[in-house]
Amino acid sequence: MIGFYDYTVWLTYFSLLSGSLGIIVCLKGSGHPFIGIFFLMFSGLCDTFDGKVARTKKDRTPAMRTYGIQIDSLSDLVAFGVLPPCIGTAMLRLSSRLTDIPRLVKSAEGDRIVYPVLLAMICLFYVLAAMIRLAYFNVMEEERQHTESGGRKEYLGLPVTSAALIFPSVLLFQYATAADLTLLYFGVMLATAVLFITPFRVPKPGIKGIVFMVGIGFAEFVLLLIRFGFGKR
Numbered sequence: 192m193i194g195f196y197d198y199t200v201w202l203t204y205f206s207l208l209s210g211s212l213g214i215i216v217c218l219k220g221s222g223h224p225f226i227g228i229f230f231l232m233f234s235g236l237c238d239t240f241d242g243k244v245a246r247t248k249k250d251r252t253p254a255m256r257t258y259g260i261q262i263d264s265l266s267d268l269v270a271f272g273v274l275p276p277c278i279g280t281a282m283l284r285l286s287s288r289l290t291d292i293p294r295l296v297k298s299a300e301g302d303r304i305v306y307p308v309l310l311a312m313i314c315l316f317y318v319l320a321a322m323i324r325l326a327y328f329n330v331m332e333e334e335r336q337h338t339e340s341g342g343r344k345e346y347l348g349l350p351v352t353s354a355a356l357i358f359p360s361v362l363l364f365q366y367a368t369a370a371d372l373t374l375l376y377f378g379v380m381l382a383t384a385v386l387f388i389t390p391f392r393v394p395k396p397g398i399k400g401i402v403f404m405v406g407i408g409f410a411e412f413v414l415l416l417i418r419f420g421f422g423k424r
Contacts, residue, residue, distance in 0.1 A: 195258055199248050202241035203259070203266050206234040210270025217277040224281035225415065227274065228362050232412055234270035235355020238263075239405060260332070264325040271354040272321030276314035278358065279380060282373045283310060313381045320384035321351050346393040349386035356404060357383055359411040366415070 213230025216223070245251070245259050331347070361379050365372045396404065 195255055197248070197255075199245040199251065199255070200241075200259060200262060202237040202244055203262050206237035206241065206270050207262075207266035209234045209237065210266070210274045213274045214269070214277045217274070217281040224278045224285070225362060227278045227281060228359050228415065229412070231270065231274050231278065232355055232359055232408055234266075234274070235352060235408060236405070238267065238270070238352050238355070239401060260329065264329055267351050268322055268325055271351045272318050272325070275354050275358050275380060275383075276317055278362075279310070279314060279373075279376050282376055283307070310377050313377050313384075317380050317384040320387040321354075324348055324351050324387040345395055347390055348388060349383065349391075349393060351387060354383065356408055356411070359408070359415060363411055363414055 209230045213227040213234075216230065217227040241263065242259075245256075248255075251259075327348075328346070357379065358376070361372065361376050365376075
């Protein structure tokens, strides 16, 4: 079979499968966005450690290293570039608030369409911005490795993987208030997409930073699990 299958790529494969399953769950007729968010967080956990696991293998060939970089970005596009809009789409499908918003244009059948179209445009822009961010990172990282040795010290633009912490926070806030925060979710998605392609510098987290982010993610996971499992009892 073509491809590589040693332990250095397993976490990336798991991240991709988790993100894909989250998309399927969210787009099903009965799919729930709060289930999709758990798959997003699991993908984020896998992505946090996949590079570190890969670097433990000392005899990786250049082809294996390049392959790992490529599948990491492809997996990130699915898990952090496509899944968050699908979660928002599931929220929109289950939201009752949007049906009460006055619309500017009606279709021939009388269905109000303007706001759903605008929100769909935000989803498309988010996916596009995520892809641009990931492709640009790959190109610049390849150029950097030709002139510098060692690991990268900072990122340019917001890393796409930050979606694994940003969107669970919005849904956790949704549980803390009686208001419907569907529109807020899409607003955060738009702002996040802009930050993906905005050229500001973000320091690459060290061990303490990674531990801190994993701690935040774990706390979000536990709180969401508690609220999802017992919030309606």
